[in-house]
Amino acid sequence: MGEVGMRKLSLPDKAYGNLLKFILDENITDINWSQGLWVNDLNKGRYKIKGFTLDDNFIQQFYTRISNLMNVQFNKNNPLLEAETDNLRISILHDSVTNTGISISIRKTPAVRRINRDSIVKDDYCNGDIDTFMENAIRAHCTVVVGGLPGVGKTEYVKYLTQFIPAYERVYTIEDNLELRYSAINPGKDCVEIKISDTFGYSEALKASKRQLPTWVLLAEARGEEVRFLMENISAGVHCLTTVHLDDVSKLPDRLRNMGQTINENDVYSFIDIGVQIRSVVKEGEKIKRKVAQVICLSREDEKNGKTMIYEDGKILTKDLPLDIKRKFELAGIKNPFLKENEE
Known part of the structure; x- marks a missing residue:
């Protein structure tokens, strides 16, 4: 789905699984999964979360829930899934267009002014x-x-x-x-x-x-x-x-x-x-x-x-x-x- 026409959705905390603690961390601005979890932290820079894994069942449940709520397909013919919540922008790439499996990118968009x-x-x-x-x-x-x-x-x-x-x-x-x-x-x-x-x-x-x-x-x-x-x-x-x-x-x-x-x-x-x-x-x-x-x-x-x-x-x-x-x-x-x- 293209960015134009993207409507806002609401996801319960449990939908994020083990990603939730990073979403709730105010110092983390970006969360990226592809064969491993990398985060952007305002104080610590960009680093990989050691020992962190997302199992295939969670990944499938995550993108299926989002695609259903957005009423769009997510497959090799529609390999880009994008959505937004009140505070997040979510982008998922299908493994048919990557050589490294499903790619999940979550960017925080909070209603705060970080620069003062x-x-x-x-x-x-x-x-x-x-x-x-x-x-x-x-x-x-x-x-x-x-x-x-x-x-x-x-x-x-x-x-x-x-x-x-x-x-x-x-x-x-x-x-x-x-x-x-x-x-x-x-x-x-x-x-x-x-x-x-x-x-x-x-x-x-x-x-x-x-x-x-x-x-x-x-x-x-x-x-x-x-x-x-x-x-x-x-x-x-x-x-x-x-x-x-x-x-x-x-x-x-x-x-x-x-x-x-x-x-x-x-x-x-x-x-x-x-x-x-x-x-x-x-x-x-x-x-x-x-x-x-x-x-x-x-x-x-x-x-x-x-x-x-x-x-x-x-x-x-x-x-x-x-x-x-x-x-x-x-x-x-x-x-x-x-x-x-x-x-x-």
Whole structure:
């Protein structure tokens, strides 16, 4: 089953068998089974659980229960089974398409904000000036795209940034799997959470958002043709936060252009203000280290497109911003984007 149209299901604790204790462990973010159990632990990194086994009967019962609840087949003709609960994303690969048996991947999607001001300082997540800059960027209604490889924590950083959106500004979230949890982590704020389906996809949701009068559109992940509709929304005055798979933030314009033949290069530079690259270091026995690796400003001035890398490898490279982005901060009453309001 494809991701679009995935509906939420409910599984009792006993359905997880011996996996339950890892699911209940708040420090474990990912659980992967394939000839052995590997977990991602916030404090211990990625490691294998020694002596752990799942018998064939449990595995069959597990995927059969899920496929029945999802009302889909799981066999060699339909080798991918995907489902989600309130706090988990489950993906299972049939052994007909692997050489290593059934593969089970469980990712936790809790309604919590893992990144906060204290953890940014404690974990050396980013330079203090760039943290303030990003807070002010949201207050100045900059459109931000967060890039990174799968699993580095792009969505977690977006969740962190959402706290700086004022409660009265309407936010319209669009996701195939509910991971942003805007309403839950920002209680009392105005929000419409959309989960796309086979009959109401990304393009329909983005078109519909125009009539819902949002100040912000939060697209969980930009993957393809929906980027064109996202650009249309931004050009109409809506601000955006989204994520994209990316290995270097300087490649962001090309990455977005390659998502749709109708996406104009000039539009990317005109409507996307800031790109952020998140990187992570995962080692066995060590705390997972995530950080803001790069921050870039995109601009279009005098019919010329420009890229300004302002932060890389823990250092501010320049505080001289493009004129169009500087103007956004000025309109928001922010004199120095790298200083907090009470420090100006």
